[in-house]
Amino acid sequence: MKLFLIAGEASGDKLGAALMAAMRELGPQVEFVGVGGPEMAGQGLESLFPMEELSVMGLAEVLPKYRALKRRIAETAAAVSAARPDALITIDSPDFCLRVARLVKAADPGQKTVHYVAPSVWAWRPGRAAKMAEVIDHVLALLPFEPPYMTAAGMSCDFVGHPVVAEPHASEAEAAAFRETFMIGPDQPLALCLPGSRVGEVKRLGPRFDEALMRLRDREPGLRVVVPTVQGVAKLVRDMTARWPVAPIVVVEPEDKRAAFAAADLALAASGTVSLELAASRTPMVIGYDASFVSWHIMSRMLRIDTVTLVNLVSETRAVPEFLGPACRPGAMARALLELLESPERRKAQLTAMEVTMARLGAGGEAPGRRAARSVLAFLER
Structure with a gap:
């Protein structure tokens, strides 16, 4: 053959x-x-x-x-x-x-x-x-x-x-070791910031995600932030985050990214396949995305669904809050993140949706x- x-x-x-x-x-x-x-x-x-x-x-x-x-x-x-x-x-x-x-x-x-x-x-x-x-x-x-x-x-x-079901995941020991390596206490809140894997996405979403997380830090002063990224935009991410008021931890290696996903309490992420990766690691999330004015105007008119988050679609729920286009604003995303930290019911709803999603994906x-x-x-x- x-x-x-x-x-x-x-x-x-x-x-x-x-x-x-x-x-x-x-x-x-x-x-x-x-x-x-x-x-x-x-x-x-x-x-x-x-x-x-x-x-x-x-x-x-x-x-x-x-x-x-x-x-x-x-x-x-x-x-x-x-x-x-x-x-x-x-x-x-x-x-x-x-x-x-x-x-x-x-x-x-x-x-x-x-x-x-x-x-x-x-x-x-x-x-x-x-x-x-x-x-x-x-x-x-x-x-x-x-x-x-x-x-x-x-x-x-x-x-x-979906290939996400066959990807390796970090163990609890690896997650604990990640926290210890970066001096993050076991009870200290840890958030992932995932503004995308392309230059345009990182430039557009990075500053908004940073502001949302800064607002969350006002309510959770001990919050630590990790930015898992890919090699192609790693330099851009490091240069950008170095100018943020509180510089996050940037990780690129796959094993570090897996450990960060397992160690995190929640994530703010760009729309895309990463929502399934977060679901696989059982990391509650808020989704945000925006494009240029013209691109978003065209996309929004062509969309035939009321959510673009794959976890929501596969689980047939709307458990993951998403903020798209004009709604992708730091204040709204910060409030959704705070609710995830403070509301056991919202976290449980997401975790249930994630279990359903992974089962349905194989x-x-x-x-x-x-x-x-x-x-x-x-x-x-x-």
Whole structure:
């Protein structure tokens, strides 16, 4: 069996690596070709070109690289046609992956195609599903409510579980050691500040999150703050937080981030997958997010749901307070954080929603990568 895989970002690289490992365990002898990063390389993939060339987001970032990306799309599609794989498996990064799939299908309508990570058509732009169905045969969904949207558009789809349920978590001992290392008392309140992983998010949300936490500190003078971040924005975060009235602890290494999540009493976080990471560590949270005036105006008109927080959506509750767009203000977020600290009922409601969320995402069951491999094999046998 030969599979052609394409991943364009670090998250997709992890999904691809887990899928490759499971395919080797479950399937016949498999040959992998395509585009991926270091995780997939660890499973034996020799990438056609560096995956980092595809990790660009936003109009300002894409425009200067448009010609190069267009060339890579054509080059990748030609490589798929030359390889004649049993399936083309594209992983997230729809702007690149689905353009490749369209060229591949045009050259060979019979080529089987799988896309890993369903587009969030339940939130906005529902027409994307029908457009994707023109070039994708089968979808691997991360969220349990996504398959009906995909099948309605004409694709087969399996819910395979979210990778967050397979991520390692820090033990109580590691959490206690984290507090001891940074001289945070066992009863001292500890808050996480998570303003995002992209430069624009950090610049926009960082100062607001800081002010919200400063207001919380007025009521909780012993409050300590940790900012877990990623390497790509670590310098920006350190430079920014050094100017805050009370400089927080900044951590970058994965093991330190896991320990911080386990040690924290609550978190103020940007909207996104981080809400699931906090749920996995049972850390109560408040969500805040804003974009530029024009972007938010467009997004708010297109949204089809009343909450964007995945914990709320998966658990079918509204336990996690969120402050989006014009509502993303320090005073309101500070009040919500204080309520989380002072109200056992609000914390219990969140913890219950988190338990439901993790169970529905596949916690305690077969690993998502293995479920994805089973889905691919079943699709190819049909």
